[in-house]
Amino acid sequence: MPGLGTDRSGERQVRKQPKPKKRSGAASRRNVPAKKTAKTGRRPLSGAVFYLASGHGGPDPGAIGRYGRFLLPEDEYAYDVTIRLSELLKQQGATVYMMVRDPNDGIRNEAVLKLDKDERAYPNQPIPLNQTARLRQTTTAVNRLYARHKGAYQRLITIHVDSRSRGENIDVFFYHHSSSAVGRRLATHIHRRFQTNYRRYQPNRPYSGTVSTRNTLYVVKNSHPPTVFIELGNIQNRQDQRRFVIASNRQALANWMAQGILDDFRSR
Template sequence: MFEPNLHIKKYTVIFLTFFLAGTVNSFSLLAQPTEVVAQKGDGIYRLLTRNGLPATEYMEAFIELNKERLGPDNSLFAGRKYKLPGRKAEGTLKASKPLTKPKGPTRNIEIFGKKYAEVEIIDEQLKGAVFHLVAGHGGPDPGAVAKYGDWQLCEDEYAYDVTLRLARNLIQHGATVYMITRDKNDGIRDESYLRPDKDEVCYPNQKIPLNQIRRLRQRTDAVNDLYKKHRGSFQRMVAIHVDSRSHGENIDVFFYHDKRSKTGEKAAHILKNTFQQKYDQHQPGRGYSGTVSTRNLYVVKNTYPVAVYIELGNINHRRDQQRFIIPSNRQALANWLFEGLVEDYKTNK
């Protein structure tokens, strides 16, 4: 049973999804797919809406139909023909594939939301590991903000969703996990557009201040207090953010660590190498330009556990946005981070 204001323990799930292909449900269609030509500057959202299809409902069906024609990060090529999914029959298209019925013991953790609250306990390969997960910004600070069609994308909402999914993965395999940034009513969401709010709190239930230094100090203190409680255990602080750069700059997931921490550097490289291997496996020839470097970041510098700070991509770039707005991509981000953290644990415990 999940107890409010206490740490989350020992639960998680792995969804074996491809990072940029995604999986898709069975769709009941009223017509065969038709083809349209992508115009200069088109993304999937713009193409679908221009042809009268709500992007939130048809995006994953479109990707499944056109996966052999898409560019990196599900981008479109101007002048190329793409298939449009037929319109669904009323009530037949669901937001996501139903979860499979758990076969093993389960726990109920409310912070993951109604759909994902029941968590199957798969194994205890991460028993003894403690993870402090810090989703960037939150409360009065949305972080980076961008537009995607008519949507406003806020960094804190997408970073939080990926962080929740990672927490669930880690917990299902025996880890002790603390969500430092918390939202009692969002849960894991399977929509493309994550509606922003300002009700996030800092562990255990502290109002997040507007002042940046006070906000960073608050979450650093929360992590350090928990670190002392688990002194002697394998511990990691993982901060998850979305970067903001020029609209034309397409970037891969990249990692920061404290310059004084060789263990942090090693952990960051393990995560980077995991992403490299996944891209090589699922998109041969794509390449991967993610980096590992040091940066003087307050939370990384001042938290006691070994720390890794992750930027998921550029919130202003059309291709990078597909990494965030497609739910199966957010799950794949969490899956790949999970796999890297497992490798880090096995080689450093």
């Protein structure tokens, strides 16, 4: 698995702008194979339930970064990482609900992801433009499903891309509610995997991403399952943009999240 920002083939993709194409989860299956336990035949995440919510969508693209003459919409990149993570978790036996779905977009490997507005909210609802209405729509759906799966290991992971000044290079950050020890534990497990993988793949680059509380975030405050809110980087910063435009880096983000999630499930 490549380190973030190191894939030379990804650089060629950026220059050539290959023709967009839809992909299945084949690449992610090669990266994190689903294994069954020897004694039970169950896959490692059997019985776990995950709600994955990529930021924004529909009429709201979220933050917009500029990449030469191209625009980088937050919702498209957050969605691509989220659907990659969804595939990995399902291959491990988990039940996964994508709280935002795009009927036309699977996993995509082009560098610049086309902005569209046809995403739908679970189960198949139009996404409102109003931010509070949109966030309430997500948490209401998650909380209803949470009640349906009462007693199961359930987690909500919401994935966003930050927007800061162009000169600010940031790492991946993880937020949880201060009263949720379980949410903190999940965030910490994923964070540790990021620390480990940065040491392995980019030993000369310190990793400064942190785990912290953010009680004011709507989904963190109002969702019933333990929740982790993830910021993938600064979509305005040239260096951080490599984390998004290079497809293998988006896959690495999903892989490392999946590793941390599996660590958390095993430690429950």
